Amino acid sequence: MKKLSIFSVAFLISTIALFSSFTNVNYNSANPDPPVANEFETLVKYLEANGNFINSTASPAFIDADVVKKNMKNAKYHLIDIRSESKFDTGHIKNANLVKPTELLSYFDYEIDPAEFDKIVIVCYSGQTAAYYTSLLRLAGYGNVYSMKWGMSSWRLDFADASWNKALKSDYVGKVGTTNNPKAAKGSKPVLKTGESSGKDILTARLEKVFAVPYKESSVKSSVAFGNPGNYYIVSYRAADKYSKGHVPKAINYKPNASMSSTSDLYTLPTNKEILVTGATGQGSAYVTAYLDLLGYNASNLSYGTNGYMYKTAKSNKWETFSKKEINMYPVVE
Numbered sequence: 001m002k003k004l005s006i007f008s009v010a011f012l013i014s015t016i017a018l019f020s021s022f023t024n025v026n027y028n029s030a031n032p033d034p035p036v037a038n039e040f041e042t043l044v045k046y047l048e049a050n051g052n053f054i055n056s057t058a059s060p061a062f063i064d065a066d067v068v069k070k071n072m073k074n075a076k077y078h079l080i081d082i083r084s085e086s087k088f089d090t091g092h093i094k095n096a097n098l099v100k101p102t103e104l105l106s107y108f109d110y111e112i113d114p115a116e117f118d119k120i121v122i123v124c125y126s127g128q129t130a131a132y133y134t135s136l137l138r139l140a141g142y143g144n145v146y147s148m149k150w151g152m153s154s155w156r157l158d159f160a161d162a163s164w165n166k167a168l169k170s171d172y173v174g175k176v177g178t179t180n181n182p183k184a185a186k187g188s189k190p191v192l193k194t195g196e197s198s199g200k201d202i203l204t205a206r207l208e209k210v211f212a213v214p215y216k217e218s219s220v221k222s223s224v225a226f227g228n229p230g231n232y233y234i235v236s237y238r239a240a241d242k243y244s245k246g247h248v249p250k251a252i253n254y255k256p257n258a259s260m261s262s263t264s265d266l267y268t269l270p271t272n273k274e275i276l277v278t279g280a281t282g283q284g285s286a287y288v289t290a291y292l293d294l295l296g297y298n299a300s301n302l303s304y305g306t307n308g309y310m311y312k313t314a315k316s317n318k319w320e321t322f323s324k325k326e327i328n329m330y331p332v333v334e
Contacts, residue, residue, distance in 0.1 A: 046199020
């Protein structure tokens, strides 16, 4: 009888302890819900497992104007012009479809079957805005989307005069930095609150949010960057040898197609400061800026890259620059 009593007491105590542990985990008023997965990390893992576009050689996804010209009658090519309606009416490529940038997602979802085309080409004024949205579309899973390099500036001279030819400047060549600035230590990560749990659903929610914001909100002029470099965490997305010969003051070198991964330097980017991405032409860096915006960072792109602040230096060093050889005289529909 004594043994039975001891057993009963022990069983009762263990049962109470077991139910107490359940209560602490699931029903404590201070922690009423089960832990929610980190949306940022879930999104990063999902994107890296599905092509890792920004950190691959597929980025940036450019297509030259002469290739577009040769395929104007090719039914497997689909051209999308994202300029304003007034500029489109002034002159556009034959068979191009006018679509507002903020409506691109719905256009892909409801207006066309993207899989029907070999190449879908996004066209803008200089190639920078198109690059930004092409990056988002690539990240959305549309692997046949390209941005036309140099935009309409490479299609005809009058478009170049209104865009790239006005942007080529060397105003800050005497103010560039040459110091090899260190990366920040790995720190906090963006907090995403889409309410979704799967990588695919988080991506969809983030794409909708980023597409709703005009690209101009993610663009910074050279005069602003050089006037207040301390306002930004500046990423020089260029080869190390080019970085060492001149960059925006305080810029930090990040290796193209490698450094923006979770296993490399992505987590060195701050969440408490605007990130300014700089490159050679503002086109490749626009791809990166779109990626960072999608992940929840506060990122901007330096307009026209080195072409916009040290053009003569870039040209003399035979870096990537816009020049007369990039300009064609192809026909347009007016």
